[in-house]
Amino acid sequence: MADDFRTTEVGARYAQALFDLALETGKLDLVRADLASLKAAWIESADLRRLATSPVIAAEDQSKGLAAIAVKAKFHQTTQNFLGLLAQNGRARDLAAVITGFEALYARHTGVVAAEVVSTQALTTAQLTHIRNAIREAVGKAPELTARVDPSILGGLKVKVGSKLFDASLKTKLDQMKFALRRA
Structure with missing residues (x-):
């Protein structure tokens, strides 16, 4: 999807x-x-x-x-x-x-920075404002933020800014741990 x-x-x-x-x-x-x-x-x-x-x-x-x-x-x-x-x-x-x-x-064309936030539940206005401010500090421009709910990430957030993905989801962390355990 x-x-x-x-x-x-x-x-x-x-x-x-x-x-x-x-x-x-x-x-x-x-x-x-x-x-x-x-x-x-x-x-x-x-x-x-x-x-x-x-x-x-x-x-x-x-x-x-x-x-x-x-x-x-x-x-x-x-x-x-x-x-x-x-x-x-x-x-x-x-x-x-x-x-x-x-x-x-x-x-x-417009100089807009597009960002998408994925979470397990709908985020509050205060949470979205905090995320928007953090992205503004990181990239130096105010982002156009869209939020999406995806329960499959289990917890945490995924934030995509342009082509960069910051994945702090619980699912990804668990997958990384599983991979590390298999290699050990």
Whole structure:
């Protein structure tokens, strides 16, 4: 799910095309908001992931499905057209990579530092403020922070800032201990 959001060469090319179009037409923030909603839906919906990535679903059906989602979500026409094109070209499976590429281009263009915090429970406003301040001190810029809940990390936090991952989750620590014990 969240691991789907890695950059690929194809994703980067499509992201660049969408970014250039959105910038040129003055719709950059609208398209960015649409992609943020789509990313959240991707993480939450196994059906959406299956629609986009299944090799047995025809490109035409993927296109219709993504178009229906875009209309229902009231995405901007630029985003709707792009999703249709992506599916028609048989590249719906690259949607997560396109979103990642677009986010990187947007961050570079605006100077925004994107950060994601993963915890086992929803964090309070005070906790998020503390994390935001710590990231600001570490990177010298105010981050745009998103928070996600993932009970599978068992405890602790994972904080991703740009391409760097700071993993202080209990699951990772237990895995490291298990690995160290096997080597001993």
